[in-house]
Every structure is written in structure tokens, then in C-alpha cells.
Amino acid sequence: MRKFFPILTWLPQYRKEYLKGDLSAGLTVGVMLIPQGMAYAMIAGLPPIYGLYAAMMPQVIYSIFGTSRQLAVGPVAMDSLLVATGISAMATVGSENYIALAILLALLMGLIQLAFGLFRFGFLVNFLSKPVISGFTFAAAFIIGFSQLRHLVGIKLTGGSSIIETVTELASRFSEINWLAFTIGIAGILLIKNVKKIHKSIPGALAVVVLGILTVFLAKLNEKGVSIIGEIPAGMPTIAMPTWSWETAQELFPIALTLALIAFMEAISVAKALHVNHKKEYQIDANQELIALGISNIVGSFFSCYPTTGGFGRSAVNDQSGANTNLAAIISAIFVALALLFFTPLFYYLPNAVLASII
Numbered sequence: 001m002r003k004f005f006p007i008l009t010w011l012p013q014y015r016k017e018y019l020k021g022d023l024s025a026g027l028t029v030g031v032m033l034i035p036q037g038m039a040y041a042m043i044a045g046l047p048p049i050y051g052l053y054a055a056m057m058p059q060v061i062y063s064i065f066g067t068s069r070q071l072a073v074g075p076v077a078m079d080s081l082l083v084a085t086g087i088s089a090m091a092t093v094g095s096e097n098y099i100a101l102a103i104l105l106a107l108l109m110g111l112i113q114l115a116f117g118l119f120r121f122g123f124l125v126n127f128l129s130k131p132v133i134s135g136f137t138f139a140a141a142f143i144i145g146f147s148q149l150r151h152l153v154g155i156k157l158t159g160g161s162s163i164i165e166t167v168t169e170l171a172s173r174f175s176e177i178n179w180l181a182f183t184i185g186i187a188g189i190l191l192i193k194n195v196k197k198i199h200k201s202i203p204g205a206l207a208v209v210v211l212g213i214l215t216v217f218l219a220k221l222n223e224k225g226v227s228i229i230g231e232i233p234a235g236m237p238t239i240a241m242p243t244w245s246w247e248t249a250q251e252l253f254p255i256a257l258t259l260a261l262i263a264f265m266e267a268i269s270v271a272k273a274l275h276v277n278h279k280k281e282y283q284i285d286a287n288q289e290l291i292a293l294g295i296s297n298i299v300g301s302f303f304s305c306y307p308t309t310g311g312f313g314r315s316a317v318n319d320q321s322g323a324n325t326n327l328a329a330i331i332s333a334i335f336v337a338l339a340l341l342f343f344t345p346l347f348y349y350l351p352n353a354v355l356a357s358i359i
Helices: 016-043 049-054 057-065 077-087 096-118 122-127 130-147 149-153 163-172 179-198 204-219 246-278 286-301 312-320 327-347 352-358
Strands: none
Touching: 016 049, 016 077, 016 204, 016 312, 016 327, 016 352, 049 327, 057 286, 057 327, 077 096, 077 130, 077 246, 096 122, 096 246, 096 286, 122 246, 122 286, 130 149, 130 163, 149 163, 149 179, 149 352, 179 204, 179 352, 204 327, 204 352, 246 286, 246 312
């Protein structure tokens, strides 16, 4: 039971002195997740609210089944890009059908990861070539960055994920650039890059979000062409079975298989990197990690989540902020839930250029 439910190992042995670190890490990652989740949802071609959904339930499920005590599970940039690339060929980006396909993709991906874990396919990670993965990551970084140009310059570019088409179109429509949006985006990038020089504990992404909202609201920049998030539905996601059909599942299967492997590679790499400083406390089990990620995505799909995995940036912050156990992840999820219930109206004036700067 403890092997399949690692929470039965760390929870009965929980100590009072762990709480301060877990609370600090949980709140810090929770703060990061709100702007990050919305930004990554935009990469996936989904409304921002779905990034917050994906930042909540998968964390709770992973805390029960995962073997890493510092891995922060949720939406990540690379997987969001793969979601957009795979589903955009099947449905119009942002449409109801597109959203339904993204949620179904999380279910299929989770089922594949769960099956791999149960059949002990964790060894597959040993066959992933580092040069290939590095090349894939490098290319994804370029595509993700250029995909945000439309939000950074305030123009509805039609170049899709093609960098050459995007740059060519931007050059031909240079006179249409909204310089207010561009200034906000560049200022956001500079602030995120340099805010740690002021104080290491300041969350750069959140600071940019707050300043961006205040700037647009006070100067009424939305009336001057600066694109904003607008109304975000408040409240928790409804529990519902993802829309299913065998024909659609067959179409999505190659994307789901790719995502399942890439997401696992990403999560296990991060988990092992963070485990170096915690070897005496617990051990990483690759097969159990597959099971944990699989169940996280399966359960998440019933709560309107799109595919998730362990992200490097958030996990590193989680570790550095003092996370001792997976209670930190549960605290992060509670923080996001509170934001969904009470704080979504505060994001109405959040400029898209700020989310682009975060990405």
C-alpha cells in the first residue's frame, strides 16, 4: 500500500518543523501558478481559466501517488505547445470543440501513462537521447517565444506556429503595432528578469501582473487598443466526464502517446535533479511516477484540466522555498482554488502583453 500510495509514508511521519517550509513553498508556488497557468493556457490555445483549473486538481492527486516530495505538477509551456500543435489541426482554436478535445487529450494521456506505469515501462526514460531532447526543447523554446509576438505587439497575426510566417507577417504589418502593448510587454520582461536583484523573495511574475492591471485600469489603456483578458468565470470547475468517441480517441492517440512520453521525461528529469539534495529522505520510483502522473491527468480531465506534468521552474522554486513534503503542493492547490472562488474579477484588466512577457 505504501508503495502505491507514497502519502502513507510521509504523512504519518510528518513533523511540526516541516510545516513552515511547506507553507512557505506552497504559497510561493501558488502565487506563481496563477499568472503562469493563465499564460500557459494561452499557449495551448485555451481560455486562461483552464490554466487555473489545470493548476489545481493534478497537484492534489500527485501529492497522494507521487514519489517526489518537491515536484510541482501543473501546466507547462512545452506540453501546452504540443496540445496546440496537435489539436489545432482538428478544431478551431478556442472553440468549444477545441476545449473538449484538450480535456479528452488529458484523459487519454493519463490512461497511457497509467498503463505504462502498471506494466513497469519506467525504464523507457533510459532510451531518450539527451541530444534529441535538447534539440526538441531548444526548438520548442523558439516556437513558444515567437507564438507570443501577437500579444506582445497587439496584432492578431495569422502565422500560427511557423516562425518564418510570423516574422514575415509582422514585418509587413509593422505600422499596425500597438506601441502601448509593446511597451507593457517589454517592461514586463525587464521587470521579471531584474526584480530578484531588489529582493530574492519577490515573485516577479506576480509583481508584473499587479502592475500591469493597475496601469491599464488607471490609464484606461484598454480604450486605447491594449488587449486585456476580460471577464474570467469565477468558481470551481464542474465535475464531468470528458466528451468521448472512439473515432476522436483514435485521432488523438498519437498526440496523447507523444505527450505521455515527453511529459514523463520532463517530470522524471526534474524529480531526479531535485532528489540529489534529498536522497536520505525518500527514493524516486520511475514506474510509480508514471502512475502518479497518469492518475493526475485522468482525474484532472474530470475537472476540465488539459494535459499537465512536473515543471522545472515551479519545482525548483518549490524546493528552494523549503518544501519538505507534498503538503506544499496541497497548499498551492488550495491557494489556486481560493483565487478561482474569490479573485478572478481582479484579473479583468490584465493585459495579454503581460502574460506574453511571463511566457
